[in-house]
Amino acid sequence: MDxxxxxxxxxxxxxxWRVAWTLKLKGVPFEYIEEDLSSKSQVLLRYNPVYGKVPVLVHGxxxxxxxxxxxEYIDETWSDHGAPLMPGRPYDRAMARFWTKFADDKVI
Ligand SMILES: N[C@@H](CCC(=O)N[C@@H](CS)C(=O)NCC(=O)O)C(=O)O
Incomplete structure (x- = not known):
């Protein structure tokens, strides 16, 4: 696997940046591919055919x-790279997801 x-x-x-900071926090090296959203690449549309949006992370x-x-994928895949981002208890994870969605809907 690649x-x-x-x-x-x-x-x-x-x-x-949310994704980039997570990878940096975990110390996971990555290649960055800048997309021109006014002329989306075929690769982006193949990887995200539903929305055609960035970011898309490609692993393996x-x-x-x-x-x-x-x-969450980064947190789980590189769980041995430093402290976890998500809390351990299901209730606390649900709360973290609630506030992440709040940031998506109301802040960003
Ligand atoms: N809910 C998505 C939002 C991603 C998003 O809105 N990306 C914008 C750039 S900030 C985009 O790719 N826009 C292109 C488009 O709407 O066609 C996520 O969290 O990844």
Whole structure:
């Protein structure tokens, strides 16, 4: 399996930075691919055919979309890289997801 991590993003996207900061926090090296959202690449549309949005993280050749899902994937995949991002208890994880969605809907 190709273990390299690639992120399709856009420098001004707060959703991209969410993912980039998570990878940096975990010490996971990645290749950054800047997307021109006014002329989306075929690769981006293939990786995210539902929304055609960034960020998309590619790991082992498989794409993952949606910044909050990507953050949880990173947290679980590199669980031995420092402190976990998500809390251990189900109730606390539910609360973390609630506030993440609040930030998506109301803040960003
Ligand atoms: N809910 C998505 C939002 C991603 C998003 O809105 N990305 C914007 C850039 S900030 C985008 O790709 N826009 C292109 C489009 O709407 O066609 C996430 O959390 O990843």
């Amino acid at each position: 273990e390299r991590v690639k992120v399709h993003g856009m420098a001004k996207s707060p959703y991209y 050749g498989k794409p993952i979309c949606e910044s909050s899902a990507i953050m």
